[in-house]
Amino acid sequence: MTTTQADNPTRGPVTRKDVARYAGVSTAVVSYVVNGGPKKVAPATEARVQHAIRVLGYRPNAAARALKLGSSETFGLVIPDNSNPFFARLAHAVEDAAAERGFALVLANSDANLAKERRNVRNLASRQVDGVLLASVLFEPDLTDLELADIPSVLLNQGREAPGFNSVGVDLAAGARLATEHLIGHGHTNIAACIGINTSEEMDGREHGWRQALKDAGLREGIIVRSPFDRPGGYEAGRRLLGAADRPKAIFASSDLQAVGLLRAIREAGLSVPEDVAIVSFDGIVEGEYTWPPLTTVTQPVREMADCAVDALLAAKRGEAPQHRIFATTLQIRQSCGCN
Amino acid sequence: MTTTQADNPTRGPVTRKDVARYAGVSTAVVSYVVNGGPKKVAPATEARVQHAIRVLGYRPNAAARALKLGSSETFGLVIPDNSNPFFARLAHAVEDAAAERGFALVLANSDANLAKERRNVRNLASRQVDGVLLASVLFEPDLTDLELADIPSVLLNQGREAPGFNSVGVDLAAGARLATEHLIGHGHTNIAACIGINTSEEMDGREHGWRQALKDAGLREGIIVRSPFDRPGGYEAGRRLLGAADRPKAIFASSDLQAVGLLRAIREAGLSVPEDVAIVSFDGIVEGEYTWPPLTTVTQPVREMADCAVDALLAAKRGEAPQHRIFATTLQIRQSCGCN
Numbered sequence: 001m002t003t004t005q006a007d008n009p010t011r012g013p014v015t016r017k018d019v020a021r022y023a024g025v026s027t028a029v030v031s032y033v034v035n036g037g038p039k040k041v042a043p044a045t046e047a048r049v050q051h052a053i054r055v056l057g058y059r060p061n062a063a064a065r066a067l068k069l070g071s072s073e074t075f076g077l078v079i080p081d082n083s084n085p086f087f088a089r090l091a092h093a094v095e096d097a098a099a100e101r102g103f104a105l106v107l108a109n110s111d112a113n114l115a116k117e118r119r120n121v122r123n124l125a126s127r128q129v130d131g132v133l134l135a136s137v138l139f140e141p142d143l144t145d146l147e148l149a150d151i152p153s154v155l156l157n158q159g160r161e162a163p164g165f166n167s168v169g170v171d172l173a174a175g176a177r178l179a180t181e182h183l184i185g186h187g188h189t190n191i192a193a194c195i196g197i198n199t200s201e202e203m204d205g206r207e208h209g210w211r212q213a214l215k216d217a218g219l220r221e222g223i224i225v226r227s228p229f230d231r232p233g234g235y236e237a238g239r240r241l242l243g244a245a246d247r248p249k250a251i252f253a254s255s256d257l258q259a260v261g262l263l264r265a266i267r268e269a270g271l272s273v274p275e276d277v278a279i280v281s282f283d284g285i286v287e288g289e290y291t292w293p294p295l296t297t298v299t300q301p302v303r304e305m306a307d308c309a310v311d312a313l314l315a316a317k318r319g320e321a322p323q324h325r326i327f328a329t330t331l332q333i334r335q336s337c338g339c340n
Numbered sequence: 341m342t343t344t345q346a347d348n349p350t351r352g353p354v355t356r357k358d359v360a361r362y363a364g365v366s367t368a369v370v371s372y373v374v375n376g377g378p379k380k381v382a383p384a385t386e387a388r389v390q391h392a393i394r395v396l397g398y399r400p401n402a403a404a405r406a407l408k409l410g411s412s413e414t415f416g417l418v419i420p421d422n423s424n425p426f427f428a429r430l431a432h433a434v435e436d437a438a439a440e441r442g443f444a445l446v447l448a449n450s451d452a453n454l455a456k457e458r459r460n461v462r463n464l465a466s467r468q469v470d471g472v473l474l475a476s477v478l479f480e481p482d483l484t485d486l487e488l489a490d491i492p493s494v495l496l497n498q499g500r501e502a503p504g505f506n507s508v509g510v511d512l513a514a515g516a517r518l519a520t521e522h523l524i525g526h527g528h529t530n531i532a533a534c535i536g537i538n539t540s541e542e543m544d545g546r547e548h549g550w551r552q553a554l555k556d557a558g559l560r561e562g563i564i565v566r567s568p569f570d571r572p573g574g575y576e577a578g579r580r581l582l583g584a585a586d587r588p589k590a591i592f593a594s595s596d597l598q599a600v601g602l603l604r605a606i607r608e609a610g611l612s613v614p615e616d617v618a619i620v621s622f623d624g625i626v627e628g629e630y631t632w633p634p635l636t637t638v639t640q641p642v643r644e645m646a647d648c649a650v651d652a653l654l655a656a657k658r659g660e661a662p663q664h665r666i667f668a669t670t671l672q673i674r675q676s677c678g679c680n
Contacts, residue, residue: 054488057488059468059488059489059490072412072467073467074446074467081432082422082428082431082432083425083428083429083432083626085423085425085428088422088423088425088428089423091422091447092421092422092423092449095447095448095449096449099448104446104448104463104464104467105446105447105448106414106444106445106446106447107431107435107445107446107447108435108439108444108445109432109435109436123444124444127412127413127414127444148394148397231626231629231630235630260627260630261630263630263632264630264632267632286423286571287600287627289571290571290575290600290601290603290604291631292603292604292607292632
């Protein structure tokens with residue numbers, strides 16, 4: 001192992017001039033190689049410069065480079081919680097999409113806390129990232145800090161258009177309708193909903209889709225329980241639903257994690273899925289393939305949304321007008337609904 | 341919504357000089373406020389400067405600041421896959437620990453692929469992050485790029501000391517021994533192991549601990565199956581173990597995800613956990629509380645390790661000698677082992 005210090009015990013850091021001298025080129029050519037332009041360098045010359053950089057342990061200054069380019073080639077991503085498998089997969093896909101376009105990703109969790117989300121956004125603004133992707137706890141978050149710093153942003157996981165915002169999301173209502181209609185297709189008439197709690201005042205698109213599907217089928221509205229989107233939230237919702245006078249025979253859950261909690265509550269009550277209670281949930285996380293029974297779920301196209309979100313950020317950087325991009329979901333049929 | 345452009349339609353970006361004039365202070369005072377020093381500024385003056393920054397939409401240049409401070413106040417984190425709940429939790433904890441110390445976190449997934457890990461490390465080195473935390477696929481990864489750039493590093497998830505490296509991890513062998521001894525305590529004598537596949541040539545510490553516990557109890561060695569650390573890996577291992585002539589009555593699994601896969605294989609074979617096959621696994625992810633039955637597991641102190649890793653990085657930055665920091669695990673007893 002060698003270090004810059006070890007190679008140059010008696011002097012300061014290696015400079016661009018040292019590299020130029022060693023490689024027998026001008027300092028401008030060293031800059032072109034380090035910055036990938038603006039002028040092209042012959043492959044043989046570039047190889048000589050790269051060799052010199054390696055031998056001398058030259059460290060081009062990233063801060064100086066960022067100052068010159070006006071870009072740190074970094075995006076920020078703020079999500080509620082990457083311990084939630086859906087957001088973990090989304091973060092991974094956004095990182096891949098950003099990397100393919102030459103950008104690194106600063107990750108920040110808001111823990112679904114508005115104050116922490118604001119702190120994260122302000123922090124990213126002060127770091128002058130090239131753009132921010134935000135899965136906000138609000139439908140219309142305050143992005144003043146980003147606007148003042150002239151940093152474009154895209155809202156992730158956004159089911160409906162928020163005027164003036166760039167956003168990417170799935171059609172939550174259509175997905176919930178798919179799920180509910182599938183349960184109706186199994187002959188169910190008493191279908192409850194377990195819906196996640198949002199800070200937003202707006203009705204969750206999934207709740208809307210569940211209501212519409214029941215209405216269109218001429219069925220009465222089932223019980224609705226609101227609880228956090230996580231496993232404990234689903235577990236609590238399950239205990240309340242099973243304790244209801246008119247116990248539901250089927251449940252639409254707004255997240256797979258809630259369904260995992262429901263499964264536990266149903267099992268602890270000595271009941272079976274799907275025989276006593278059928279379940280269809282939402283998201284399409286891998287964990288749902290391994291529950292017992294495996295979850296029938298409305299799957300979100302995470303990778304496609306991540307690609308689209310990063311492209312939307314680049315479009316916003318170029319000054320294009322805000323757009324809402326909506327994706328369709330698909331029903332992944334497994335066994336919790338009653339199918340074999 | 342306002343933007344810098346909207347406020348200043350006819351001129352270039354707002355400068356430090358504009359802020360100084362508006363607030364009635366010198367440009368040096370503006371710098372002190374923006375950089376938090378080196379000289380102190382009276383609270384009333386600071387409030388005036390902050391107000392001017394806000395009103396004018398002044399954007400201090402982060403790149404210029406990084407150049408001056410010689411730091412981007414950013415750490416890099418490379419993990420195999422944040423879709424693995426253990427690494428997602430670790431990444432979240434490292435982000436919190438870094439944020440508390442004033443550093444943002446660039447996250448990079450290697451997908452447990454050595455070439456991608458090397459690319460990630462090189463990319464972080466060229467960005468001159470202040471330090472890199474690396475959960476490597478190798479026991480002794482090549483960190484030349486970081487050393488050349490004089491960037492300190494800490495290996496995460498490292499069970500044993502790798503000479504010359506800063507590292508943080510748990511005592512894998514002691515944890516596996518705890519798990520295996522617990523199964524022996526339930527009266528089991530035919531205890532198999534499902535061990536994750538590492539790129540490393542070294543024996544996994546968990547395998548070592550399992551072997552030692554059996555040996556010390558005077559038991560013959562059980563079957564060992566090697567498979568990836570994930571759910572499909574556990575599922576495949578389960579199918580192989582259940583198909584063995586001498587079917588094990590208990591299994592130690594090197595990750596909770598493998599145990600989730602084992603549960604599925606056992607259920608599909610028409611067998612029950614813990615009645616037909618008992619399981620104890622490793623990591624302590626939340627998912628293990630919600631499987632059926634819930635997993636008895638060896639829990640890693642993720643938050644403490646993350647704090648320690650970030651402190652180790654700061655110590656390395658100060659030039660302190662490499663150290664290996666090892667944490668103890670605890671046995672979280674639930675029901676997959678046979679306890680009630």
